[in-house]
Amino acid sequence: MLTMASEKPILYSYFRSSCSWRVRIALALKGIAYDVVPVNLLKDGGQQLAIIHYLEDTCPNPRLLPQDLKKRAQVRMIADHIVSGIQPLQNLSVLKQMGEKKMEWAQNCIASGFQALEQTLEHTAGRYCVGDEVSMADLCLVPQVFNAERFKVDMGPYPTITRINKALLELEAFKVSHPSLQPDTPAELRA
Known part of the structure; x- marks a missing residue:
């Protein structure tokens, strides 16, 4: 999960989660600094591709969806x-x-x-x-x-x-x- 409550977004992440990794890549590509709160997925749940869509809508550069x-x-x-x-x-x-x-x-x-x-x-x-x-x-x-x-x-x-x-x-x-x-x-x- 990604929250935007402060100036710096917070990513609730699990080191080996594919979903979390996708979001970390998107944040790195877009140059967005963020804080990480580790979450144990064995207990707490996961991330969604929707976060990347949200980042694409709110921070369109660099583009992760082609114009074509x-x-x-x-x-x-x-x-x-x-x-x-x-x-x-x-x-x-x-x-x-x-x-x-x-x-x-x-x-x-x-x-x-x-x-x-x-x-x-x-x-x-x-x-x-x-x-x-x-x-x-x-x-x-x-x-x-x-x-x-x-x-x-x-x-x-x-x-x-x-x-x-x-x-x-x-x-x-x-x-x-x-x-x-x-x-x-x-x-x-x-x-």
Whole structure:
């Protein structure tokens, strides 16, 4: 959750949350300083893509949605695919229900989602998910690839996803927002 009660926004964040990471990237890209209040998602809940839409509406530069309407629709389609079609299926609440099969479940869900995503990106990608400018889709992609790596998904079948992810991780906003650099990251997971 992001609150704007003071001059500086407050982000209620969990170091390894894909949702929180997307928001941290957006804030870094837009150059918005913020305070972090760590939240344990095992107890307190999560973030929404709506925060990034809010940031886009209130701080439009740099733009995270292209002006070109076709590209804008592509960005939204990719972002929605990741945040609705892949990421929720590997959330902690779902994985708890899978018991001993949770690793296999997560791998299968991610692989299935990445197969469709790879096909889409073959038509939309430039340097990034849609063309050569960072977009909302890219903010969704990087945390999802991180999760895929955590669940030991073979990334070999996804060369476009892998190439885009590598290019994005070279950008400062993606580096500073990385889970290993957050104040609530356990010491053993810090970079």
